[in-house]
Amino acid sequence: MSWSGILQRPKAEEARAAAPDDRELIARVSSGDLQAFERLYRLYQPRLTRFLTTLLKRPQLIEEVLDDTMMVVWQTAGNFRGSSKPSTWVFAIAYRKAIKARARWPDPVEEPDFDHRVSEEPLPDEELHQERLRGALLKAMDQLSPDHRAVVDLTYFHGLGYREIAEIVGCPVDTVKTRMFHARKRLKQAMSGSLVDWL
Amino acid sequence: MSEPNLSERPPHDEAEELLPWYATGQLDEADRARVDAHLSTCASCRKQLSLERQLIDEFQAMSPEIESGWARLQSRLNAPVAAVQYSPTPPRPTRPNPFAEMWAILSRPAVAGLAIAQLAFVVAAGTILLSLSRPSYQTLGSAPAPTSANMIVMFRADATIEDVRRSLDAAGASIVDGPSLADAYLLHVAPQRRATALAKLQSDDNVQLAQPIDGARS
Numbered sequence: 487m488s489w490s491g492i493l494q495r496p497k498a499e500e501a502r503a504a505a506p507d508d509r510e511l512i513a514r515v516s517s518g519d520l521q522a523f524e525r526l527y528r529l530y531q532p533r534l535t536r537f538l539t540t541l542l543k544r545p546q547l548i549e550e551v552l553d554d555t556m557m558v559v560w561q562t563a564g565n566f567r568g569s570s571k572p573s574t575w576v577f578a579i580a581y582r583k584a585i586k587a588r589a590r591w592p593d594p595v596e597e598p599d600f601d602h603r604v605s606e607e608p609l610p611d612e613e614l615h616q617e618r619l620r621g622a623l624l625k626a627m628d629q630l631s632p633d634h635r636a637v638v639d640l641t642y643f644h645g646l647g648y649r650e651i652a653e654i655v656g657c658p659v660d661t662v663k664t665r666m667f668h669a670r671k672r673l674k675q676a677m678s679g680s681l682v683d684w685l
Numbered sequence: 686m687s688e689p690n691l692s693e694r695p696p697h698d699e700a701e702e703l704l705p706w707y708a709t710g711q712l713d714e715a716d717r718a719r720v721d722a723h724l725s726t727c728a729s730c731r732k733q734l735s736l737e738r739q740l741i742d743e744f745q746a747m748s749p750e751i752e753s754g755w756a757r758l759q760s761r762l763n764a765p766v767a768a769v770q771y772s773p774t775p776p777r778p779t780r781p782n783p784f785a786e787m788w789a790i791l792s793r794p795a796v797a798g799l800a801i802a803q804l805a806f807v808v809a810a811g812t813i814l815l816s817l818s819r820p821s822y823q824t825l826g827s828a829p830a831p832t833s834a835n836m837i838v839m840f841r842a843d844a845t846i847e848d849v850r851r852s853l854d855a856a857g858a859s860i861v862d863g864p865s866l867a868d869a870y871l872l873h874v875a876p877q878r879r880a881t882a883l884a885k886l887q888s889d890d891n892v893q894l895a896q897p898i899d900g901a902r903s
Contacts, residue, residue: 642744
């Protein structure tokens with residue numbers, strides 16, 4: 487019996503469908519094809535921006551790391567041997583760049599409080615509940631370490647498996663599982679907390 | 686530090702750890718079979734699985750990049766108005782006014798990275814500024830005639846002419862120029878009513894955007 491009814495997530499599906507294209511594009515980029523690089527950039531920019539936003543708090547740094555990542559892709563596409571998925575390779579570059587950037591520019595001390603962003607306008611009950619829930623989750627994410635946030639985002643949003651995540655963040659698979667376990671606990675607490683507020 | 690050996694761990698703990706990837710369909714055959722077997726006997730894990738699916742849905746719908754980008758842009762849009770209004774000394778002619786500040790924000794490369802919602806706003810605002818800035822803005826710093834524009838306003842797309850008239854009456858504002866291509870108007874408000882009018886417009890449901898453009902002399 488399978489409990490995995492709604493398994494295929496659109497993002498994960500997109501990522502898999504795009505995989506052969508990525509490889510071809512990277513091969514073309516390695517021979518200096520600027521058009522292929524632009525396509526690759528357009529393909530990865532939204533996903534990398536999202537990923538880097540979960541890792542870095544300084545917007546300028548997110549842009550800088552995104553550009554640095556894509557520059558490395560441009561310069562070293564010839565080194566990509568295809569032993570891992572292209573997305574794993576690109577995300578791993580972004581992760582390393584983000585870690586280095588964060589060491590240079592630690593997160594600002596004062597973080598925006600996501601709770602304050604909840605709209606004050608009267609909203610229908612369902613929407614209000616949804617907004618509170620989202621606010622609570624964003625706040626809980628904010629309180630996790632960047633390493634935990636990375637694992638959560640790569641799992642839930644980017645739809646990656648734990649082995650691929652381990653490759654991206656450069657740690658053993660069990661560490662990925664443990665980080666995820668810890669993060670889920672916090673997120674579920676936040677979810678039930680927002681429900682209590684609501685009731 | 687040594688990692689725990691999963692094969693020696695109770696099936697419940699092992700399955701519980703794998704649930705997120707089970708829910709996203711990212712487990713291999715062997716892992717999935719183990720989780721399937723455990724789920725058939727564990728109500729707690731089945732409950733956890735439904736929470737996992739809820740979390741996935743929330744994360745798919747969530748846009749932290751929009752949240753952080755919007756918070757940043759919003760704070761910049763609000764900051765110059767408040768700062769200049771309470772300024773103890775009159776601003777020097779070279780001091781950037783909120784209009785210029787806004788333009789500076791809108792023309793920053795960072796803005797290009799914002800997601801659709803902000804981008805739509807930025808494009809609209811950018812169009813307004815481009816289409817309205819030259820003639821009116823250049824005369825503002827010199828001799829403010831009674832009809833000089835000191836505010837820029839954009840009404841909601843679904844606002845009727847009656848709505849617009851009511852909003853303008855309530856704020857005591859008159860139209861100096863507009864609509865621009867982006868449906869923005871330049872307004873004039875008597876200097877002594879300026880702060881009240883601005884507050885009225887900014888809290889008006891029919892108004893999408895209201896900003897001073899005169900260096901905020903009150």
